[in-house]
Amino acid sequence: MTRYSVFRLEEWFERYEFDVEHLLGSSSCAGMTVSELSEITGEAFNFEGCSLGATPGPGSSELREAVSSWYSQGSSKNVYITSSSTEAIFLLIESMVSKGDSIVAMFPMYPALYQLAEDNGVEVRHWKLDHANQFEPNFDELSALVDETTKVIIVNNPQNPTGQILLEEELRRLTDFVNERGIQLWVDEVFRGITVEGGPLTPSIRDIDENTIATGSMSKSFGLSGLRVGWITAPKHVLDNLLHIRFYTTVTAPVVEQKIAAVAHNHRDKVIGRNQTIVDQNFAYLKNWMGEQNGIFDWVPPRGGPVTFPKFAQNVSTDDFCLKLVENHSVLIPPGKYAFNTEGFIRIGYGESRQFEEAMSRVSDALEQFLN
Numbered sequence: 001m002t003r004y005s006v007f008r009l010e011e012w013f014e015r016y017e018f019d020v021e022h023l024l025g026s027s028s029c030a031g032m033t034v035s036e037l038s039e040i041t042g043e044a045f046n047f048e049g050c051s052l053g054a055t056p057g058p059g060s061s062e063l064r065e066a067v068s069s070w071y072s073q074g075s076s077k078n079v080y081i082t083s084s085s086t087e088a089i090f091l092l093i094e095s096m097v098s099k100g101d102s103i104v105a106m107f108p109m110y111p112a113l114y115q116l117a118e119d120n121g122v123e124v125r126h127w128k129l130d131h132a133n134q135f136e137p138n139f140d141e142l143s144a145l146v147d148e149t150t151k152v153i154i155v156n157n158p159q160n161p162t163g164q165i166l167l168e169e170e171l172r173r174l175t176d177f178v179n180e181r182g183i184q185l186w187v188d189e190v191f192r193g194i195t196v197e198g199g200p201l202t203p204s205i206r207d208i209d210e211n212t213i214a215t216g217s218m219s220k221s222f223g224l225s226g227l228r229v230g231w232i233t234a235p236k237h238v239l240d241n242l243l244h245i246r247f248y249t250t251v252t253a254p255v256v257e258q259k260i261a262a263v264a265h266n267h268r269d270k271v272i273g274r275n276q277t278i279v280d281q282n283f284a285y286l287k288n289w290m291g292e293q294n295g296i297f298d299w300v301p302p303r304g305g306p307v308t309f310p311k312f313a314q315n316v317s318t319d320d321f322c323l324k325l326v327e328n329h330s331v332l333i334p335p336g337k338y339a340f341n342t343e344g345f346i347r348i349g350y351g352e353s354r355q356f357e358e359a360m361s362r363v364s365d366a367l368e369q370f371l372n
């Protein structure tokens, strides 16, 4: 029997994602065709002359350089390309912590970021983002969560599922906190670049302190989730420790996908800009929609990224609601309870659906039937 617990968020998607008419719960920005990417970037894709031999384990130098240009103190030597940031998470957890250690992880959060550690016998302590406190992390609580067993603090910025963000001042507070205690800080930055209502961009933790780890992905703010390309940028000793584990996973990232990812990175502003436009349109609609719900939700609006986590004002089984929504209305939203161990909330993604209004009107229909 496997020691890994069921990844319920992904399992929910796997069950319905390719059969539903509206994917409203995704955290990825809307996918695009190769020709759309070519049009946005002004680059023609021609793979005829591309060698299909493997690239070095840390990735093609072309992509590593393109990624490192996103970090002001970036060096391509500290960029390690992975086959999706899911692989990055796996390699980091497997190489950094083991039984007897503890980690502190924001909660709720994308479950892979702590569940894998728990499955390995690591004690996971939740740094709670409390709805009553506008999902703002409480630094006094953080102090009480760490002790000499604590190896890593894991944060997601912008945050999935709450849409909370940490800006430079809070990030500096975090780096001071970990540096005083000799704890490794890791920030998952897969939503970097996507703002809400023209709000602030979240800085990379690597530009604040080079002792930290950041992970990134082509899936989310770039909207290229089918590429399955991600990366880690970290101090050398962190990367050295995971190299041997990579030989058991994918050895190196796929070559054609790395080429496409490099083009997207070299035209980052345009690619993320296209997704920001979709996010802005959908979010404006969502905000109005929330205003018309007559108190059904107690909503803390997101401050960054393409997801939000509205709370039902009354007691509702979100598993039942989301099941009805998918089965009767063909709209997929992950339930807070099943997917994030947080009853009473649902996660809405506003970066993916280009028929957002239609999808939201089906949610209205489902709410009317479910709550009456």
Ligand SMILES: Cc1ncc(COP(=O)(O)O)c(C=O)c1O
Residues within 6 Å of the ligand: 027, 084, 085, 086, 087, 110, 156, 160, 188, 190, 216, 217, 218, 219, 225, 229, 230
């Ligand atoms: C916070 C976060 N990190 C990482 C991932 C994994 O993304 P990918 O494997 O597509 O790079 C996800 C996916 O939803 C996520 O939400």
